[in-house]
Amino acid sequence: MHNGEATTIPLSTEAMRANLLRLEREWEMVQESRDRDAIYGYLTAVFELVVCWAKEGKAVRRACRALYLRRHNSEREPEPFAALILCTADRGKLDDRMSSKWSRVLRYAAEFKDLDEPLRDFIKRKGGINKCASRFARRLGRGRQRRDCSPHSTR
Amino acid sequence: MDKILQEIADEAYEVARLRRNGVQPTRDRVFAEVLAELEANGDAMRFVNSKGRIAWKATPRLRDYLKDLELEAEEDLEDEF
Numbered sequence: 001m002h003n004g005e006a007t008t009i010p011l012s013t014e015a016m017r018a019n020l021l022r023l024e025r026e027w028e029m030v031q032e033s034r035d036r037d038a039i040y041g042y043l044t045a046v047f048e049l050v051v052c053w054a055k056e057g058k059a060v061r062r063a064c065r066a067l068y069l070r071r072h073n074s075e076r077e078p079e080p081f082a083a084l085i086l087c088t089a090d091r092g093k094l095d096d097r098m099s100s101k102w103s104r105v106l107r108y109a110a111e112f113k114d115l116d117e118p119l120r121d122f123i124k125r126k127g128g129i130n131k132c133a134s135r136f137a138r139r140l141g142r143g144r145q146r147r148d149c150s151p152h153s154t155r
Numbered sequence: 156m157d158k159i160l161q162e163i164a165d166e167a168y169e170v171a172r173l174r175r176n177g178v179q180p181t182r183d184r185v186f187a188e189v190l191a192e193l194e195a196n197g198d199a200m201r202f203v204n205s206k207g208r209i210a211w212k213a214t215p216r217l218r219d220y221l222k223d224l225e226l227e228a229e230e231d232l233e234d235e236f
Contacts, residue, residue, distance in 0.1 A: 009187050009201075011194075018197035022214055052201050055209055116205035 011058075016065055019049060023088035031093065039129075040120035046088070047106050047119050050080045054110070081106040101133045108136035156186075159213040159221065160199055164189045193217075 011019075026042040053059040063083035067074045070087040082103035089099065105123060109132070113122040126132050156164065167189045171180045190211055193199035198217040204210040213221075 009191050009194075012191065014195035015191065018195055019200065022197060022200070022216070025216075048202050049200075051203050052209060055203050055207075115203065115207055 011062060013065075013069070016062070016069060020066060020069065020084075020087055023049070023084060027089045031090070037120065040123070042089075043102060043106065043123075044119045046081060046084050046102075047109060050084060050106070051110060053080065079103055079107075081110075101129065104136040105129050105132040107140065108132050111140060156190075156210060157212040159217065160190070160193065160211055163193065 023042070023045050026045040030038045030042045050059055050063075053062045059080040060077055063078045063080040064074065066087045067078055067083050072083075072086055074083070082099060085094070085099045085102055108126075109119055109122055113119065123129060123132050126135060164186045168180070168182055168185045171185045190199055194201070198214055199211055200214050201209055201211055
């Protein structure tokens, strides 16, 4: 375990709260900063947490717990990145479109980013946040599904 | 595990070992307890390292706190001379 093997340490409710608080602090720092790259600090924190939960095979279950702790109702199975953004970013300053775009960017990075490349570098290398969001739609999202189902699809 | 957490966990293991009541605590068990407690306090976080394994590191909050302590100690030292 201490050498980095898969952990069996359960995530207590207090630990979940501490993680959410940490992301909220990252979000506050973005709000206080004038640096346009500050958002990458917050996105990286969200990304690292969900990737870790996914590695433990508990991303969706823990996203549900986070939503429950923050008193958000979720009738459908939550998308973990979107759920954590919903739980930790100030709703007054973030609309649904932006939240959804960031979630797509993070899902794209989760799929294609090398483990040792910083998220910020990856997103910039791929053309920025907007480009990554549309790349996700093309490669992994509904856009791809539509193409796959079209009569002209070769798949 | 990063250097900061390793030091905390090593210390906790030594304390547990010294006060054992006939039961030798395993290193992994003590480390697991310490990490769970640190995570609950917002001082440690799990992450996936560059080898794709779950690892642990100190949170920015704990790093900032330790940095402040270090600066204070340096200032105190300068005041003494």
